């Protein structure tokens with residue numbers, strides 16, 4: 001039941017996000033024009049309201065249909081009180097029933113996972129020759145490149161899924177294999193984005209500054225222009241993908257979007273929510289500068305805003321993972337260090353983004369070798385005890401998936417300047433780098 005409510009909320013938010021249909025505005029205009037609200041008008045309004053809601057139901061169900069969520073669509077349509085007399089509902093339900101028969105189970109060990117960092121909006125600022133240029137050129141992807149990549153993947157039949165589709169957690173804490181059901185010819189993949197913090201060091205380098213909600217409640221990115229004015233638009237992955245999926249709902253499996261791997265030390269999503277900004281203790285230089293240049297900084301308001309954005313994201317299919325609070329190298333650090341770090345994530349990040357059962361290792365630095373984890377690995381034992389069941393490293397191979405009764409583990413492929421420049425062959429299953437490459441990148445991309 002909870003799941004169904006979530007699907008409905010998701011479909012509804014997609015529609016609102018789509019601005020395909022805005023019933024309230026139209027109704028208000030109509031009512032204002034008819035100053036005298038007699039019995040007849042009221043009846044007319046009621047009829048119109050019924051029509052509005054049946055259109056909305058149909059649109060919701062069509063999105064579920066497009067996103068391969070046939071059972072949910074059927075269940076939703078059948079739950080409408082007028083199902084038996086509404087031909088459109090019955091036709092769509094029948095269409096879902098037929099489509100269901102064409103689904104095939106996709107082999108989970110052949111699901112690839114790609115990831116990005118914050119996207120570069122203005123390449124002239126990211127590649128301006130300062131000391132950060134090399135890192136951006138190696139590890140970041142430009143908005144133009146990202147747009148080309150998702151269009152190519154979509155055209156090839158790729159569909160966004162979540163690790164939560166690939167494995168499920170049982171009540172006793174053990175894991176079971178999941179099931180991905182797609183039409184023949186479709187290819188599921190997982191997408192993640194790391195470090196969506198808009199760290200202080202990136203200020204002025206051509207990246208968005210934070211994620212916000214616009215007047216329609218949609219997640220957008222803010223960008224600070226040279227003259228200090230703030231633009232709001234699709235300046236990073238989240239709003240770009242939201243818009244792409246509103247135009248191509250079949251790019252998403254049952255409403256899935258991507259996973260954001262989040263640290264906490266500079267706050268989240270561009271909001272300065274770490275406790276240090278409140279206490280003023282243990283501040284790094286750029287944090288102190290930020291507080292000095294924002295004398296009206298309101299910590300509680302910052303947390304409240306970030307929470308609203310995170311909730312809107314989760315309601316529209318985005319998920320959050322821990323990337324460790326302090327961008328820790330989990331291979332090198334001790335289990336005790338990782339525990340101290342995770343306690344900060346739980347205290348200062350989880351209240352905003354929500355508790356997560358997924359950890360995406362910073363630097364791709366894993367807590368165990370390829371053979372797998374076991375409970376005699378103190379790092380795994382600790383993370384598992386804190387409810388982490390899904391683990392991701394970085395791996396250049398096409399597929400790296402381990403599903404045991406204790407954990408899910410997947411390798412991720414970086415689609416960044418370094419990989420595209422040095423190993424285009426490793427990406428050839430996804431796209432041809434020459435069709436994606438942003439010519440404003442300085443070459444050669446510096447070696448690591």
Ligand SMILES: [Zn+2]
Pocket residue numbers: 194195323327362363
């Ligand atoms: Zn990272």
